[in-house]
Amino acid sequence: MTTSLEIRDDRLHFDGLDVADLARQVPTPFFLFSARQIAANIDALRTAFTRRHTATEIFYASKACSNMWFLNAVLRSGINVEVNAGGELIKALRAAFAPRQIVFNGVAKTVAEIELAVQTGVRAIIVDSLFELERVADVAARRQQRANVALRIDVDVPTLTHPGLATTHGGKAGIDRDDAPAAFDLAVSSAWIDLRGMHMHIGSQITSVEPYVRAVETALDIIDAAEQQHGIDLEHLNAGGGFAIVYRSAAVCQPADYFCSTLAADDYAEAICAALERRNPRLTLFLEPGRSIAGTAAVLVTTVENEKTKGVRDASGKRVGDERWLTVDAGFNTLLEHTNYRWYYPAVVATRAGQPATAPFRLAGPLCDGGDVFAGDGDTPFRHFPEGTSVGDIVVFIDTGAYSLEMMNPYNARPRAAAYAVVDGDVRQIREPDTFEDMVMHDVPPGAAAGSRDHPASLRTEFP
Ligand SMILES: Cc1ncc(COP(=O)(O)O)c(C=O)c1O
CATH class of the missing domain: 2.40.37.10 (Lyase, Ornithine Decarboxylase; Chain A, domain 1)
Incomplete structure (x- = not known):
């Protein structure tokens, strides 16, 4: 709280x-927001993780709150930003995040969104499927501009959270782990893809560390296999976000109540960094917390x-x-x-x-x-x-x-x-x-002409 x-x-x-x-x-x-609380939340995460794994970079998940003042407060705190749609990418750029500070997620990226991400040169386009990997490669080839890519693999770990917030183990996001070898093959062999890392995100408001421990071990297995098979060194493992905050006071908590949490940033950092330090300390750790910064x-x-x-x-x-x-x-x-x-x-x-x-x-x-x-x-x-x-x-x-x-x-x-x-x-x-x-203002009353306002015809096909 x-x-x-x-x-x-x-x-x-x-x-x-x-x-x-x-x-x-x-x-x-x-x-009513508090600038001091935003800075304190970011500091708590940064300290907990960098103490255990120095090469950690935090990308604030802007979907949690992409108000322009809020994004500016995040920028001034010195961390980066994660975006999930073309509109969020435009907001991040308008808030003056550098392309290197932006990673781009999404489970249905349009060609126009991928064009914008490639053109911007974001740190990683986080690819959600084999189909999308080909789409990114096509866009990059057409533009004759290489694309930085990370592969989102579904590590298939059950979590206990609000049903709408679980993202693995039956969720819609990410590449099936059985298809990971094919995805790495395709990414490595594509002339226009620069493969930077692997991404996973197990859900939001995750009130226990066990799923993170399992997920990181699985991710490191996948990375080991890909690095050995292709003789490559990936830059990063992106462990996503999901760190819980306390909505319900301990006094009224029921067992397995995901509104209750006893975990602090240090607990998540310990769970995620221990395996990384032991098995692949060379990897940079990316994180994408949203709720634990804005909530x-x-x-x-x-x-x-x-x-x-x-x-x-x-x-x-x-x-x-x-x-x-x-x-x-x-x-x-x-x-x-x-x-x-x-x-x-x-x-x-x-x-x-x-x-x-x-x-x-x-x-x-x-x-x-x-x-x-x-x-x-x-x-x-x-x-x-x-x-x-x-x-x-x-x-x-x-x-x-x-x-x-x-x-x-x-x-x-x-x-x-x-x-x-x-x-x-x-x-x-x-x-x-x-x-x-x-x-x-968006309604077109009888007799009026549509399209008279000055705005892009459609975010699907056109970005300012
Ligand atoms: C891909 C991805 N990254 C990061 C987040 C942020 O999660 P949270 O706000 O729980 O930290 C989400 C939200 O579920 C997400 O879908």
Whole structure:
């Protein structure tokens, strides 16, 4: 959990700032980031890994949060960036990352995206299939420009995480490990491919080190075989990301609950570096953490806009109890936590932060959608807040920096939220909320001509 939270006089502070005070000055909902927490998260990873394996390079997984201010904070911290689509590549370049600092993943790269990556000369295009390897070689040959390539091999290690976040052992990404020899053969024999390394990524929010130990051993076996067979030295092993953060406090953790974690950067570093140091210390270790850099760096600030009590009835219709409901002004249009996606973020009432959180409430978002209800604490459907929490209170969701700004949407014509950041004790806006114009600008009303705006016709075929 973030180390930037503090309670002073019953009020929640984030990176030294009174959150409810800010909520009086600017409309909710908004995200509030901490520059200090981003730097601390990066430092923790860098120190843990370079202590054990000096040749480590970190590529921040920009899909976790590709806000331009955020990318600049990452750049200034001295690490690199991982991108997963042409649009993210353009953002990384616009944020002034050098081509050498960029690796390019993706499970369905278009020809146009590969063209852009080859032309840019990124550190590695991480190839997801034999088909894609040929596509990259074709593009490189046509451009008469060699392409730096790493092969993403599915190391096929089961993991215990949210079903939507597992990427191996039945997942869609990567080359089947049985096809690894053929992929290395093809890459080595292609005149326009410079084979740099191997990539693996076992999933996100991985709360145990065992899968990493198994995955790294498997990756080193694959690399050994390829190096021996072809007489080559690969530059790097990319061990992906996936390091977990703590969403649920240990007190309410169930066994095998992936919202709970006891692991720190040192534990992951030990698991990944030990085998590497023992078996192939010459390899540079690439990492692609996203959540563990962005997750604890932000909170989401919301206001309670509605309250009610509803009866709980048994099968015969008899009222057997009551539930108190609170509705806040952010739902799954703002934060991907709801009945369907089944994610969980802790929440605190900012102006009652020191009071015992013992009163059960059902907590919902504002959308006209039955699934727009927040998960409960532990295995109950209830959030627990201080008695008396009601309309006008500020509810703050914690550790919402990763995969949140990225996933906002304007469902119900609700504007995507603003974001602010605490930088050296001052607050600055890093994202404006949508205006109403933003929400209608892509629609072509009857009688109007499409394509009149100045934008690339399609990211599929054309990049600026
Ligand atoms: C290829 C790849 N690299 C890195 C990441 C970042 O993972 P995380 O945010 O869990 O560190 C992801 C996300 O799942 C990914 O798909």
